[in-house]
Amino acid sequence: MSTHDGGAEPLTALVTGATGYIGGRLVPELLAAGFRVRAMARNPDRLEGREWRDAVDVVRADAQDPEQLAAAMAGVDVAYYLIHSLGSGPTFEERDRRTARAFAVAAREAGVRRIVYLGGLHPDAETLSPHLASRREVGDILLASGVPTAVLQAAVIIGSGSASFEMMRYLTERLPAMVAPRWLDNRIQPIAVRDVLRYLVGVARLPEDVSRTFDIGGPDVLTYREMMQRYAAIAGLAPRLIRTVPVLTPKLASLWVGLVTPVPGPLARPLVESLIHEVVAKEDDIRRYVPDPPEGLLGFDAAVELALQKVREFDVATSWASATPQGAPSDPLPEDPDWAGGSLFVDERERVVDATPEDLWAVIEGVGGTTGWYSWRLGWMLRGLMDRLFGGPGLRRGRRHPTRLWVGDPVDWWRVERIEPGRLLRLRAEMRLPGLAWLELGAHTDDDGRTVFRQRAIYHPHGLVGQLYWWAVTPFHGVVFGGMQRNLATAAEGRAAAA
Template sequence: MPLALVTGATGYIGGRLVPELLSAGYDVRVLARHPERVAPREWAGQVEVAAGDATSRADLRRALDGVDVAYYLIHALGAGPGFAERDRSTARGFAVVAREAAVGRVVYLGGLHPEKERLSPHLESRREVEEILLDGGAPTVVLRAAVILGSGSASFEMMRYLTERLPVMVAPRWIDNRIQPIAVRDVLRYLVGAARVPADVSRAFDVGGPEVLTYREMMQRYAAVAGLRRRLVGAVPVLTPRLASLWVGLVTPVPPGIARPLVGSLVHEVVAQEDDIKEYVPDPPGGLLGFDDAVTLALTRIRDLDVRTSWVSASTPGAPSDPLPQDPDWAGGSLLVDDRSRRVDTSAEALWTVIEGIGGAHGWYSWRLGWVARGVLDRLFGGPGLRRGRRHPHQLSPGDALDWWRVEAIDPGHMLRLRAEMRLPGRAWLELSVEDPGSARPTFRQRAVFSPRGLPGQLYWWAISPFHGIVFGGMQRNIARAAQEQGKAQASASRPG
């Protein structure tokens, strides 16, 4: 099988490209300065890891030996002053070694940019790198993309947070510049297909989705897909890229070092001037993914409780638009968590008995008046309140109604996850789990997780935060106490006579 080298494999695109290459039948080698960062990836056991630094030609020679196609996915975005020189130097070294190693094809993902226009430092660096690689001697395909639509993409996350958190905003005049965004799914398809471009083709290709939109239109379309009210956006001519990036840094969790170059690049209109790539990588049967569909996919999943830092709601795992566990903490949208753990002096069986019996006649083990009042309020606004109770007094199954919750997942003896069906400005889950079940003192872990919808969702969470100690802290203490009593009762019942 052909061998593909992927640099930047722990980054946004690289981490999603590796499984696509494996599915396409490639053997994959990844160059990693910190191999331990590769280990948590689900594909880690299917690839060869070459430990090394892309700035070292000796490391590059080992990594590029015998490679058929090499993906250059390195860019010093957010690296601070001097990033452009580092980009140039690293690209030159890579190009030289790729030529010496007779690599069959180099593929680089660059930035879509206008011709004959003074570019932002970010886009200018991308342009310089593509020229270095194209002049390097190895057959090279450069794919130029603008905003990439997918959870974890820095440009997408910036747009997500701005739209969700600001129902009214003042923006620079470039908010009406035209942009041709593209779904991450289609970017990956082009990257895999670029490996099969004939050896005598060495050039750059513009790649974009099927729609050209202004940044204002993208925010409005995002709001519509996300179920938010139409945003009120005013444009002013005096907001410089630097001021705008500082403003973005205040409003969003995207690090300023990343937000600044992204904002600076928005002063340009970035629209594909040709679509020659289709001659070598034809559109899929259903065509390229449109903006609304790409956003829908990106919003289908939020972070999954089962995988360290990533929540899954429902959908096929591992889709390119999904967040990955190793994405930055600020990727994947806002997720607000109340996480509590405590050791309990009882058996894991007794603790699970109390957890599975929660709700209905047993109640919620904390501030009963508060739960009742919240239930009444929910019913006034058309929600289920607490009236539904539970199907069985002691047992739960996936899909069961439980007061205003729904059982989303259950692993008997270990974990119960409930999804809220009450009226909320967002989505909420409650997960109760038994950890260290073989211990004489198992750990009871309780997590309340909220994915806010827009600014009202953010305000709702912070408004109720002062009561978390009463509600969630009390729930944990009382469940632990009830489990200890349950353990004593079980031990007494098991004694002979």
């Protein structure tokens, strides 16, 4: 096996899930540690705009496709398995099982020297929640692959943008008083994302005879109640009034979390279910191979302070919403309205704007989040609430940055599918719909040198229900899309006048 010690050839690491929360942060850590990195993504376009994009080898591959996996694994020393189907629907267990088996076979046949997997910390003698059980099964599949494997098992990860942190943050900030399940008093061993990444990098160089699970956790063991109260103190909030009851089921609790926080119900439920168990590390053998840094592991309070600082400075490198769930639509919008995939309904509008293309683009790139959508605010709020009730993201995902967008970024219930800076922003809808939908906002200059704002809403219905949906909402298009065009253009003109 090649090493990076003594001037030898550097290790090559394959990072799956490179567009996700952990994968997107692991890549620069590996580069800094001297690895050659190959980033694997189903849609490599979503890696555009990452600072490290030009420093890595990017490969397009689906983790369930043996041929694509084989090509991605060629010449790889260490393969990071950072894929899961969290919140992706009732068939997630079979999907996770099938994907892990395909990955294990591809790694063995390609001669990969080590697999690294980030799983979930769990007790041994209890019936686990479906998602924790699935993550344990994935670890077992990889350990049985014939390739030396390190399975890191973590509980709550504290870091800006992590789903667990965002759930705790919004629950604490928005609810000064709450009724909660009694398992809010179960013990948890949280860990800072910084230390998770350090362990992930460190285990790449484990001896070849080490193939096992490792529990990883931070220096503090707390209940979720204590975590919320300590967060409140750090954030300058009054102590939260929390009362526990024995009758609040994980399903009810996840629905409540989905309404109060940006984390949608399908993702909130597995996070809530994991809190039913006490998740405390049973061993700390990892320290024999990856020693603690001189300053020690980052404690809960310091991890929260650092995460809040990143949020306030708009310096969140990746977030839980960065990842597209497996099974989500990923085909690009066909450019030809008469495409072979079926009917497309289009609402298209153009308007001359008394502003420079630069001023118009600045407004376009700033849509969504706290800025809103420049039309019928109540209508957007009601549609967002309806979406959340049916398990969609609604409007609460917001934006990662208030003024900049990159391919793959979430923007409320949309995701950036294409961006041509200064010219075009294309958003794909991830709300619950009987079809696929896109919104395009563009800035152009016509033959007379005037700035033109072009806006297109495109919808591809699924069956009769999808077509009925389009005709049902068509009467509101003048208010929603017409208002958006007028108000967004006015905002660009106001920006130009103030310059």
